Each structure stands twice: as structure tokens, then as C-alpha cells.
Amino acid sequence: MNPVNFEDMNCIFKAEGCGDLPALKTDKHIVSCWEMTEKEKKEFMKTGKIYLSVRGNIQPPVALYVDRPYIRQ
Numbered sequence: 001m002n003p004v005n006f007e008d009m010n011c012i013f014k015a016e017g018c019g020d021l022p023a024l025k026t027d028k029h030i031v032s033c034w035e036m037t038e039k040e041k042k043e044f045m046k047t048g049k050i051y052l053s054v055r056g057n058i059q060p061p062v063a064l065y066v067d068r069p070y071i072r073q
Helices: 038-047
Strands: 002-004 011-013 021-025 033-035
Touching: 002 021
Parallel strands: none
Antiparallel strands: 002 033, 011 021
């Protein structure tokens, strides 16, 4: 999957050794939008599964959505 720009993004996170991460940052959430490759779409259609990997040794609260997970202002 690849992070993509989206209409409501208001920042881009950058880190050495990583690609840019367009995001919407509010006082309560950080939301990013990801797009599947054609290969990933085929695998998802076959299995219906998505795996989430978080770097580090703690698990912050996370959620996956198919629709926008915030109310537009």
C-alpha cells in the first residue's frame, strides 16, 4: 500500500529513511489515506484480510476504515 494525498490533509510527516506521509492532524487524531496496488487489491478480494504492523514495542490505539473516519468541517 502507498500513502496518498487526500482532500482534507493539512500536513506531511517526514522522517529520514521513510517516504512522506500526507495526513490530517487534529487535536484528537492523525489520519492518513492509503491506496492498494493492483496486486494488493487482488489479494484482498481473495482473502478479505488486511494486516496492520506498528513499529516499536507498544501498541497505540489504531483503527482501519474504508470510509473517511472524521467529520468534515
